[in-house]
Amino acid sequence: MQEERLKQKQSPNDKSGVLTAPLKFSASPHILAPEDVPKIMRGVVWALLPAGFASIYFFGFSALSVILISVAATLFFEYIFLRIFGNKGSIADGSALVTGILLAYNLPPGSPWWLVVVGAFIAVLLGKQVYGGLGYNIFNPALVARVFLLIAWPVQMTTWILPRPPFPKGAEAVTGATPLGVLKTEFFTKGTIGAAKAIHLSDLFYGKVGGSLGEVSALALLIGGGYLLYRKIISWHIPVAYVGTVFLMTGIFWLVNPDKYINPVFHILAGGLMLGALFMATDMVTSPVTSKGKLIFGVGCGIITVVIRLFGSYPEGVSYSILVMNAFTPLIDRYTKPKTFGAK
């Protein structure tokens, strides 16, 4: 008897039109697009892979270990703080995974393990969960951690391993300056940019230079960024506005005085610009929601980056520019409200 009734429940009577199973009841629409938040986050992870492989190719095990520690620590802290704060969201939404990878990409290869763990702690706690978790944070969590670490441990955060062949015969990794670091030192000590001019643009493009592990290979980042655009996870507005502004501004300075200022292509390929423009500034949560707002945001990032790079004492300006513009996001959103259909 029981079994028979159960069977009936599983297959509604197909002749009489009598329902045996309860129907679901919810507001329209009743169909939804296939893409959900975990799918979007997985898409970002896929897009980040080329840059990861490039970093492992150039920096070897020291890059791989930073990535693994960062991801593991970020997921661990996310789990802990989700439970402590009771915020909405879960490990499964994939957002912490993305933060973990981005944090690793913002650290020097060969960072000590404790530096990475502290970074993960800061990213999850101060970058995200104190605001209420996924969707509520104002600043990009990975960048909050990067800037925190830079202030707290400036030496560890600016010790750059230089790229080497994938299976080196010698033992010790060689440290040196990043291209932008060279540029800044030359500029300050000699007033010209002599040595920086010797850096090959092709090395910058492929990533055979010193720097944070995920930002060195422009090529790998472009491949990933292209995938994000193709999947429509990001739109072109922020990257184009950001890179375009940097190109234009540095181009003008270069045209005026090429002895003092390096060419715009160098600026686009060096430092964290590609990583920032494609993966950090485009973070949905912390950037404006409308196309117009995104353009303003991108231009703002570009201007701040150039100002810091050309006139600041710190060689790189991408992290700061994005964080500053993150703060402006609510304001930009307010002033770029679209005109309602039919309104005059």
Next chain:
Amino acid sequence: MALIFKRRTFRGGVHPEEMKELAKDSPIEVLPPPRRVVLPLSQHLGAPSEPKVKVGDEVKVGDEIAGAKGFVSVPLHASISGKVVAIDKFPHPCGRRMPAIVIEGDGSDELPWGKKEKQKIDELTPEEIRKRVLAAGMVGLGGAAFPSHVKLSPPKEKPIDTIIINGAECEPYLTSDYRLMLEHPKEIVEGMLIIKKALSAEQAFIGVEENKVDAAELLAEECEKAGVDAKVVVLKVKYPQGGEKQLIKAILGREVPPPPGLPLDVGVVVHNVGTTYAIAQAVKYGKPLIERVVTVSGKAVREPKNLLVRLGTPFSELIDYCGGFSAPPVKVVMGGPMMGLPQFDLSTPVVKGTSGLLLLTEDEVTLAEEGVCIRCGRCIDVCPMNLLPTEIAAYCRNGMWDEAEALDVLACIECGSCAYNCPARIPLVHYFKTAKAEINARRKAQAKAKS
């Protein structure tokens, strides 16, 4: 040639899987009249009709059993012959029990208007057309069920220069308008002429989506045959192309102002092809609105079909006629999947606004829990009204109705594009419906307090 291909369209919108192939090749079949019909008094926007019969009365098909109550209201007619057995509350597609007249059939099913002499359209004045449309209990059959005679009675200071016949049928699954256009193009063109005359409009358009080019060609041919100066516009397949504001924008480039703005503010009136067909029958033969075409579709129904159904027929009879369930439905929807109403009782009757009955399986509907907004902006990208769905929803969640109103939530057409596209599965339309109801209720209360 009266056929125009127009790629220009409106901004926003989505393109869900069309799913029209399930029922699009099934010709309209007549569902035998049921033994018993339940006819709700409220089958249209506006005040419910007022009963004119009492329990025990004998009625014939087409008898007026309830009258219009006010200007924005229409009469209701018996859809079968028989005896009134109850006037009480019965399940209504809106999800509540609502007052309805129940008729128990006597088996005779004489349709009187076929024999009546055909009315020549040329001899009718606009006023007579309006009278006939109202007397037939005509409402918009696209789903909103707005009384048709109101649309045919624009205020004098707002002249209508253009009418548009809406054959876009942009909702996935639904094919009833498509079948009507294929099987009755002549009547649709006649209906268009009647509407054009009633409004003294100068030009007429028929808008059809590109996935129904065959129907568009047929209509264009029919226009040419009848010597009618009307243009059939083939539009991009995009939801909500059939929203009247979007249709007007796509065809004429005119933007209807936000509420209380109406199409007539830009000199346009839009009627759905189903309505146009029914208006032709009402004006020509005096046939009241007692039946309509309903698409029965979805993967949970054995044979998806397009049926001509008497109003008041319970959903279960439609499903039976289509061979019953082929898989367990998890959701039953009246209308299309984007804007339709969910149902939980299959004894609920077909009403004037029933354009479809969808039996959806678990893999067709996405049942997901509401997540957190990640500010991806996808809802904003697709909103055809250029609103900020995510921000409005945030205000609605906190009961901040003034703020939601300031962001024009009242302009929302509830098309569902935003919620369809939301990766966090936030039921945005649900929030907006609540907000609109709250704001309108408050306005009413304020108006009352003043008077």
